[in-house]
Amino acid sequence: MLSVQNVNKQFGHRPVLRDVSLEIKDGELLGLVGPNGSGKSTLLRIVVRVVSCDGGSISWNGNSILNAGADQRRPLLYLGHEPGFYPPLSAAENLHLIAKLYGLEPSPADVEKNLSEVGLDPARSGPIRQFSRGMLQRLALAKALTIPWELLLLDEPTTGLDKQGKSMLSQLIETWRKDDRSLLLVSHDEEWLSSHCDRMVQLSNGRIQRSEVDGTKSVQTELVEEA
DSSP: OEEEEEEEEEETTEEEEEEEEEEEOTTOEEEEEOOTTSSHHHHHHHHTTSSOOSEEEEEETTEESTTSOHHHHTTEEEEOSSOOOOTTSOHHHHHHHHHHHTTOOOOHHHHHHHHHHTTOOTTOOSOGGGOOHHHHHHHHHHHHHHSOOSEEEEESTTTTOOHHHHHHHHHHHHHHHHTTOEEEEEOSOHHHHHTTOSEEEEEETTEEEEEEEETTTTEEEEOOOOO
């Protein structure tokens, strides 16, 4: 279980997160919504320690993430706005390289299978610098199929995806749900989130403003009234 308690963050004199607390249970899909600048992406980046926080605590299965090494964070996989791939390499070469960074040695057949599953041609050998935004998003999802994880943090996962790509993403999410894996999904599309998540949380002005107990039914409970 992921537990975020009273996390604060400011850039300069501007508060971005103010006493943010939330929990994700094992096997739960949690959606995070909010306007631009509300702190959604910052929160995800703090959880995986890409960005430091100014106060609060974050733990995974009872162990602090903020004071732990990389091994402690290994069960968490973050797919953000930046693809994090190497433009001169092909899609397959990127997956092989990333897997090696995790101490893995996937077979060529496994890599080809993962690329095919997200709709990318496994035989394509050109550098990914030629990829569109949607193709890079598909490659990021192939990374999630290649690297083992227990909690996947997805920041705007539908960006650049066409109708077929969104359908493929929905199928992957459903598969992960059946495998009892945990996901934290960030999106501006509240309707899309509500159709995929067990529960939804809204950030506004750096605070949690609303929690939807059941995202599929849009049941809303006010948590914090002040801005």
